[in-house]
Amino acid sequence: MKISDRIASSRPLATTAMHGRVETLRNQGESVIDFSIAISHFPAPKPVLDAVAQAVERERTMPYTAVVGALQVREHLGEKLRKENEIEAGSEEIIVTCGAKQALYESLYVMTDPGDAVVIFKPHWPAYVATAQLLGLSPILVDLPEQVTPAFLDAIAPAKVVIINNPHNPTGKVFTRAELEHIRDWVERTGAQVIVDESYEHLAFEGRHTSFAATCDWRKIGVVTIFSASQSYAMMGWRVGFALAPKEVVSAMETLQGPITAAASHISQIAADAAFACGTPRAMMDDYRARRDLAVRHFAEVPWIDMHAPASGPYLWGDIRSLTMETVAFSERLLEDKRVAVMPGDALGVPGYIRLGYISDDVATLEEGIRRIIAFGDGYARAKQR
Template structure:
C-alpha cells in the first residue's frame, strides 16, 4: 500500500500552499504577455492573414538552407564556444567593419546570442543596477519595457514628435544623475523611423555628458528606403566604448526561427555581457551558427535586392491601407507601417480583434508600443509575399461595406 504523510515524500498537496505561492508578488506581475504573439495565436485561430508578427512567409536564401543541412550532417551538433563559434565571430567582425565602419576584436568584443532578444536582455542585466534609470523613446518595441523591469531598471519613456523625430528638450529633461542607459532602435519598430546623424549625435552628446551607456537595436539595418542610410551610434566620436550594438540574422536573412543574434561592445562591457549570456542560454545553436557564416558570405547584391523587395511590398501594403481608410505614412526603414485608426471609432484592441474576426487580417494594437496611450494606433507588417499582401488588401476593402471612417 502506498504510504502518505510526513516523512514519506508523498504528503498530499495542500491547495492553500499552492495558492500562496501563485499569489505572492513577482516581477512578472508588472507586465503582460507579448501582445504581438497573442495576435499571432488569434490569427491562427481565425485563419486570418497574419500582418501582426514580423516574420516572412517566404523562404530564406537557398545558400543558408544548404549550409544548415550540411552543418548538421557534418556533426556540428554539440556546444559551440559559449560566446560564439570562432568562424562566425571572425565573419561578423569583417562584415561589421565593412558595412558599419566599426572595428571589433572577435576574440574579446563580439558575443553571439540566442537572437537579438537575448542580446538585449543580457546587455541590460550586464550594465543595470536596480534603481538605475533607462531612457526609452516612445513608441518602442514591446520587449523593452519588460526588459527594463526584469533588469531592475526604472524606465523613463520619452515621447517622439508626431513625425517620430526627437524632441531635444524632452530628451534633456529625461536625463538625470540616475540615468544609466539609453535604448535606441534604428531603423525603428514600430514607426519605421531611421534616426539621422544629427539626432544620433545629439543622443551621443547626452550619453557622454551623463556618462550613460547606449544599447542600440539595429536589426533592420539593411532594410531602408528612399535614400535613407543606416548609421550606427557606436561609430560616432566618443561612443565606441560606451555603446552596445545589437544585431541579428533574423530579419536580414529571413530566418526569424533560428534565433541567432549578437552583441558588439568594448572588451569591458563584453566581459560582463558574456557572463550573463553564459548563464542565460549557454550558447546559440551550433549548426545554425555555421550556417550564419554562409549568410555573411552573400554578395552585396543580396542586400540591394533585399531593400528593393521590401520597398515593393511596402508600397503594396501602404496603398491598400490608404484605400481602406487608414491614415499612415510610408516608413523610412524596417518592415512595418504604423497607422492611425481614429476615424474608425474603436480602440486599438477592439479594432484589432474586429479585423481578425470579421475581416481576416491581423495587426498589433498600438498600445503595446506605449507605456501609456497608443489606443489610436495599429501596426501592420509587410514582411510577406506580394500575393499575401495583395489578398490582405482585398480583405481590408471590406471595411468600406462595414465601417465608414469619420
C-alpha cells in the same frame, strides 16, 4: 502552486500573444490572415542553406562552442563590422546570442541595477519595456519626434541607459547621422550608457543606415549594439544574432548567458556566419519595396486611416485616430469579424495606431487582408454616422 511575485504581475508580450491567438485559430481550422508580426515569405539566403547543409554533411555531430560563440564566427563578424558599419572591434568584444531579445536582456541585466531609469522612445518594440520591467528597472517613455534635436534631448530626464532602435520598429524612421551625433553629444554630457538595436540595418528603403557606434568612442561611452539575422536575412526561426560591446560588458554577458543557454546552437552560428557575409539582400528589398508601395496605395484613399510609406522595415504604421475607436477594440473585432490580425498601437506605447506586417504570404493574401481591414473600418465609420 504559488508563482513568484517577480513574474506574477508580468504578461506575455502582446506581439507574441496575438500571433499565438492566430495559431490557435488556425489549429482549429480557421483561415486567418496574420499581419500582427512580420514573417518573411522569403527563404534564408542560399549561402546560408548551403553552408548549413555542408556542415551537417561534414561534421555530423554539432559540438558546443565557447559561450560567446565560435572564435572564427566572431572574427568574421568583426570583419563585417569593419566593412559594413565602419566599426573596429576585436573578437573579445562580440558575443553571439539566440537572437536580439537575448542580447537585449543580457545587456540590460549587466548594465543596470534594479530601480535604474531607462529611456525608451515610443512607439517602441514591446520587448524593450517588458525586459526593463522584468529586471526591476524604471522605463522613461518618450515620444519619438520626426527629428531628434539637442533641445528635445535636453528635456529628457536623466537615465542610466538609453535604448535606440535604428532603423525604427514600427515607424520605419532611419536616424540621420546628424541625429545620432546629437544623441552622442547628449549621452556624453549626461553620462548615460546606450543600447542600440540595429536589427533592421539592411532594411532601409530611403536614407542611409549609420551605426551609432561609428559616430563615437563606443568603448568609453559604454555602447552595446545589437544585430539580428531574423529580419535582415529572413531567418526568423534560426534564433541567432550578436552584440558588439566593450569587452568587460561582453565578459559579463557571457557570465549571464552561460547558465541560461550557453552558446547559441552551433548550426545557427554557421548560419549566422554565412548570413552576415551576404550584405544587403537586394532582391528581397526590391520585393518588400513593391509590397510596401502597393499596400500604401490601397490605403491612400481611405478617409479614416493615415498610412505613410515607411523609410525602412517590414511594418506599416497606420494612424486611425479619426475613427474614434480604441485600437485594442479595433484589433479584437477585426480578428473576430474579418479574421485579420493586426497589432494595436497600445502594445507599442501609442494608442490610436495599428501596426501591419506586410511581408508574409503572397501578394494576393496581402491585398485580401487590406481589403478586409478597409471594409471593417468603412463599416464602423458608417455605423457611427447613423
